[in-house]
Structures are given as structure tokens and as C-alpha cells.
Amino acid sequence: MFGETTGGVRTLLRVEGLCVLAGSCLAYSRFGAGWGLFALFFFTPDISFLGYLASPGVGATSYNTAHSYVGALICLVLGAAFSFHVLVTAGIIWCAHIGFDRALGYGLKYSAGFGFTHLGLIGAARKGAAPEQSLLSTESGA
Numbered sequence: 001m002f003g004e005t006t007g008g009v010r011t012l013l014r015v016e017g018l019c020v021l022a023g024s025c026l027a028y029s030r031f032g033a034g035w036g037l038f039a040l041f042f043f044t045p046d047i048s049f050l051g052y053l054a055s056p057g058v059g060a061t062s063y064n065t066a067h068s069y070v071g072a073l074i075c076l077v078l079g080a081a082f083s084f085h086v087l088v089t090a091g092i093i094w095c096a097h098i099g100f101d102r103a104l105g106y107g108l109k110y111s112a113g114f115g116f117t118h119l120g121l122i123g124a125a126r127k128g129a130a131p132e133q134s135l136l137s138t139e140s141g142a
Contacts, residue, residue, distance in 0.1 A: 004120045005107075013119060017102025024096035033089050041090070045097050052114060060109040067098055067108060 005013060028038055051062030065071070072094035079087030107119030115123045 017099045020099030028092045057111040060111045
């Protein structure tokens with residue numbers, strides 16, 4: 001089975017995502033460019049779903065690229081370093097989106113399909129999985 005996270009660690013990662021969302025909203029209230037702009041661009045990283053039209057592997061790569069904190073933090077750092085407000089705004093909104101997704105349990109994807117994430121199975125993959133497939137076995141030390 002894929003390396004999914006279970007139990008208390010999964011809960012901690014989801015709470016961490018909620019904290020990132022809350023912190024990003026607080027930061028946006030101080031440094032952002034209006035809540036209309038926030039709402040307009042909040043779901044922009046989900047354009048990466050289009051990669052799934054090509055294949056599960058391409059979809060997972062495009063989704064993970066758009067839903068990793070790496071790009072968002074690069075935007076924040078470059079925006080702060082060069083006083084480029086647009087990058088700071090984009091980075092904050094991007095972090096908020098990732099935090100939102102993680103809080104809901106949408107983790108980074110495996111190439112097996114959209115429902116296979118590092119936070120566990122979601123959607124149809126979860127509904128169709130046998131109980132031993134949806135969680136790591138206790139023998140694995142998880």
C-alpha cells in the first residue's frame with residue numbers, strides 16, 4: 001500500500017493545515033489586496049487538476065507541484081526580498097489554499113490516481129477500498 005499517514009499523525013497534519021490557513025488569512029488581512037482578490041484566486045491551484053486529463057501520473061505531478069508549499073514560499077520570500085507586493089499576495093493566497101486542502105484531508109497525490117494521497121485514501125478510492133487497504137496495517141509500525 002502507499003505510504004499514507006494514519007491516526008494521530010494524520011490528525012496533526014490536518015490541524016497543521018488549518019493553522020496554515022488561519023495564519024495565511026491573518027497575514028492577508030494585514031498585507032493583502034482586498035478579500036475579493038483573495039476569493040478570486042483562492043482556488044487557482046486547483047487548475048492543476050487538468051493534468052488528470054492526460055494521465056494519473058501527469059495529474060499527480062501537476063497537483064503536487066501546485067499543492068506543495070515550496071512554490072508558495074518561494075513567492076513569499078522573493079516578494080519580501082524585492083518588495084514585490086504581488087508575489088507576497090500570491091504566496092499568502094497559495095499557502096491559504098494548501099492549508100485549506102490539507103485541513104480537509106486532501107494530501108499530495110500518488111500516481112495511482114487522485115484518491116491516493118499521503119493523508120490516506122479519499123473519494124471513490126476510499127469507498128472502494130477494503131478496510132485493510134484504507135489504513136496501514138498495525139504490523140508496519142504506523
